Amino acid sequence: MMCDMLDSESTDMYFDAVHFELSLDTDSLNNYFQDDEETDEEFQDIAEHKILEVAGDDLYGRKVIVFAACKLPPSAQIDHQRLLEYMKHVLDQYVENDYVIVYFHFGLTSKNKPKLSWLIQIYKELDRKYKKNLKAWYIVHPTNFIKILWNIFKPFIRSVKFGRKIMYVNYLHELKEHLHFDQLVVPPLVLQHDAKMVASNKPKYPYGQDSNDAGTLPTQQYGVSLHHIKSHYGTVIPPVVQQTVDYLRQNALDVEGIFRRSANAVQLKAVQKKFNQGETVNFAVEGDEHIPAVALKIFLRDLQEPLLTFDLYQPILRLHTVEDERKVAEVRRMLHEELPEDNYQILKFIVQLLTEVVDHSAMNKMNSSNLAIVFGPNLLWPKGQASLSSMGYLNNFARLLIDNYSQLFDR
Numbered sequence: 499m500m501c502d503m504l505d506s507e508s509t510d511m512y513f514d515a516v517h518f519e520l521s522l523d524t525d526s527l528n529n530y531f532q533d534d535e536e537t538d539e540e541f542q543d544i545a546e547h548k549i550l551e552v553a554g555d556d557l558y559g560r561k562v563i564v565f566a567a568c569k570l571p572p573s574a575q576i577d578h579q580r581l582l583e584y585m586k587h588v589l590d591q592y593v594e595n596d597y598v599i600v601y602f603h604f605g606l607t608s609k610n611k612p613k614l615s616w617l618i619q620i621y622k623e624l625d626r627k628y629k630k631n632l633k634a635w636y637i638v639h640p641t642n643f644i645k646i647l648w649n650i651f652k653p654f655i656r657s658v659k660f661g662r663k664i665m666y667v668n669y670l671h672e673l674k675e676h677l678h679f680d681q682l683v684v685p686p687l688v689l690q691h692d693a694k695m696v697a698s699n700k701p702k703y704p705y706g707q708d709s710n711d712a713g714t715l716p717t718q719q720y721g722v723s724l725h726h727i728k729s730h731y732g733t734v735i736p737p738v739v740q741q742t743v744d745y746l747r748q749n750a751l752d753v754e755g756i757f758r759r760s761a762n763a764v765q766l767k768a769v770q771k772k773f774n775q776g777e778t779v780n781f782a783v784e785g786d787e788h789i790p791a792v793a794l795k796i797f798l799r800d801l802q803e804p805l806l807t808f809d810l811y812q813p814i815l816r817l818h819t820v821e822d823e824r825k826v827a828e829v830r831r832m833l834h835e836e837l838p839e840d841n842y843q844i845l846k847f848i849v850q851l852l853t854e855v856v857d858h859s860a861m862n863k864m865n866s867s868n869l870a871i872v873f874g875p876n877l878l879w880p881k882g883q884a885s886l887s888s889m890g891y892l893n894n895f896a897r898l899l900i901d902n903y904s905q906l907f908d909r
Contacts, residue, residue, distance in 0.1 A: 568605020
């Protein structure tokens with residue numbers, strides 16, 4: 499019964515895991531950070547378990563949602579109805595975006611598994627809107643029981659397409675094929691379990707020395723520092739940023755869902771390879787405006803240090819304690835006094851494009867709130883994993899940058 503949840507419904511359940519409190523519908527600065535505090539208080543008893551986490555984007559620019567079974571407390575110590583409400587509250591901000599789920603199965607026991615009736619309730623309450631943009635569901639350390647149950651319940655899943663989204667991951671290192679593994683803070687119990695499985699089964703490691711130790715190309719732009727790029731190309735704005743922004747400005751401002759939708763994985767890899775080899779990419783030939791948009795997001799997330807720098811992570815989180823009338827002035831001070839000049843110029847270049855996207859939101863359906871959800875985790879992240887509440891603050895900060903561009907960036 500338990501694994502019934504982990505098959506048909508855990509997909510939905512983990513979906514619920516993803517809607518943090520970024521309901522920024524008003525233009526008042528007062529709402530930028532207060533919504534997060536109210537949500538934290540409302541669901542504090544659930545959020546404190548950290549069962550659900552948002553771990554940045556995967557290799558193709560899709561949001562990664564993590565559900566760790568080992569963090570579920572004993573059933574008697576948690577209100578599963580409130581857990582469902584919290585999951586839906588989190589998820590509702592992501593269902594319009596492409597995203598993936600990583601489910602860590604190890605640690606689910608007879609003591610912490612929810613009742614079957616609750617799982618049935620989840621299945622009934624979560625409709626198509628929670629499933630349509632799910633692109634992959636990785637079940638890490640699946641048991642034979644899960645696989646058997648999935649085969650039993652598969653005929654009851656109406657969508658054949660949904661079944662193809664499920665992937666079994668036997669060892670943690672296999673996740674590296676799909677996402678930025680260093681973004682995940684894997685629970686210690688899961689790490690220990692994986693280490694025992696690797697030691698016992700001795701699986702072939704899929705990443706040989708050729709791929710990891712080949713060295714960095716002088717022309718490389720993905721996965722390196724801004725200093726590395728500038729030292730080779732001699733420009734402050736990296737070529738990948740210049741080319742993607744230029745193309746998007748000329749060709750994609752009216753494209754619905756720009757920056758929100760994912761792109762073809764094979765084409766993306768080919769584009770990244772060209773940029774890393776110092777080539778110019780002709781996006782017109784690629785035939786998909788979402789490719790340069792996702793290529794830009796991946797570039798930002800792959801930087802060795804976030805564009806807004808590790809040093810500004812905590813100061814930006816603390817902005818919710820600053821008086822409303824002083825927020826914009828304090829952010830302006832941060833950008834002009836604490837952010838390195840090159841980072842400032844690149845950030846200004848990108849945010850200017852985002853303001854233009856917002857100007858066309860009647861056509862592209864991407865307002866500043868939508869863009870903030872997309873760009874917040876790609877502009878700034880901690881050295882570890884961001885908590886759900888902190889990611890809300892980061893996204894609010896990104897929206898503040900977009901909505902107050904002229905005040906923040908004009909000298």
